[in-house]
Amino acid sequence: MPEWLREEGIGETRYALVDGDRILAARIAPEGMRRAGEVVRGRLAAVRPRALAKLEDGTEVLLAARPAGVSEGARITIEITRPALPGPEPWKRALGRAVSADVAPVSDAVEATDLPFPPAGRDRLSEAGWDDLLAEADTGRIAFVGGELLVALTPAMTVIDVDGWLKPGELAVAGAAAAGAAIRRLDLQGSIGIDLPSTPGKDARQAAAAALDATLAGEAFERTAVNGFGFLQVVRPRRRPSLLELAHDASAFAARALLRRAARDHGPARLAVNPRVAAVFERHSGWLAALGRQRGGAITLRSDPALAISGGHAEPV
Structure with missing residues (x-):
């Protein structure tokens, strides 16, 4: 039975709809960001x-x-x-x-089971693929059996390109299902364009649309039909930034992800990070103090321009 999990981390709150060892849907609420319904x-x-x-x-x-x-x-x-x-x-x-002044706030958060942070014993989010999910948001690349999705932000919409090595009709169906799953996992909202391979015949296009509908069953969305060029548009209510949009602020996204990884261990540590990530930590000094309390030791920074934005790590001292 799928279950929403909630983890109150340093700098962000994480939500994941988990079914066994899979994350079906996810949300991230950064610290200080206003929420819909507030x-x-x-x-x-x-x-x-x-x-x-x-x-x-x-x-x-x-x-x-x-x-x-x-x-x-x-x-x-x-x-x-x-x-x-x-x-x-x-x-x-x-x-x-x-x-009116007496209106009651309506929370945008889901009803979820609270997880301890740092994880005590099992790390349920990691077991379900949280780190892989962050990598998908960061790169926009998502593999599926028979192909790959490339998800990109544009000023007009989020675009999902489907590519692969299956026959066009099979790839359209598999890609549509994979795109629907990505929409849920990455919390994509607003206008979303999906570029499927061109398929001969109406039946193949309808099968692809049905595969998308099945994947998004229970979600609020509208869509167009698949046109002759393999393109369709999905529209979902816009309530918060998607994981892809949060990852666009790469330095802050990497900083918060590193805090979660570093919180799993104990004792003092030095965080080796790209200078742009170091600048994020310098603006949010309370994050390092909170990590120090959780680990039971002082946390310092080492800025290393040779490291990639997402290549930060904790070094024992």
């Missing part, structure tokens, strides 16, 4: 060209509409409908709507 207070900062609110911490929120009868500078209550998005368009600010 109700906050701010001021109406502008009404043209679009209503804009500014929260007390300086976060700017684009509003769906100007609140009626409210002038610029007035305090308003706002429900966050989507946080700001990392990725190729970092100017995409948070979205929200003005609500």
Whole structure:
């Protein structure tokens, strides 16, 4: 029976829907990121060209509409409908709507079983392939039997390219199923384009669409038909950044992943990291202090430009 697991780590909270030794779906909520459904207070900062609110911490929120009868500078209550998005368009600010002051917040989190962190005994997320999942988000490459997916961010949509060595009809079906699984695992949302191989005949295209539908059963989504060139579009509600978008901020993504790996051991340590990752830790000094408390020893940094962004590791001292 699939089960949602929740792990409160350093710098982020991790969610995974696990079925045995597989992660079916996942979410990452970075520290400090606003969540959909959160109700906050701010001021109406502008009404043209679009209503804009500014929260007390300086976060700017684009509003769906100007609140009626409210002038610029007035305090308003706002429900966050989507946080700001990392990725190729970092100017995409948070979205929200003005609500009454007594509206109750609606959490975007799932009901999940809490896991201890650092893991005590079994590391259930690692056993289910958490590190492999992060690698998929980082590289955008996902292997399946008969082929490979390449998932990429564009300003218009997330695009999934299907390639492989099966016959076109078989590859279209297998690739559509793999794409649906990737959509769930990487928490892809919004507009998603899937480029399947061109297939002769309507039956093959319908079989590919049916394979995608079966993989996304129970999820909220809409899709187009597969056209004659093998392309279809999937649209899912936009509530938070996908793992692919979080990985686009490569230094912060690598820093938080290293904290999870380093927390599995005990005693003082030195983290050897790329200078860009070191800069992240310097901005978030509390992360290293928290890791030190968990390991029971002081944590220091060694900046090494020869290391890849994702090549950080803990060295005993």
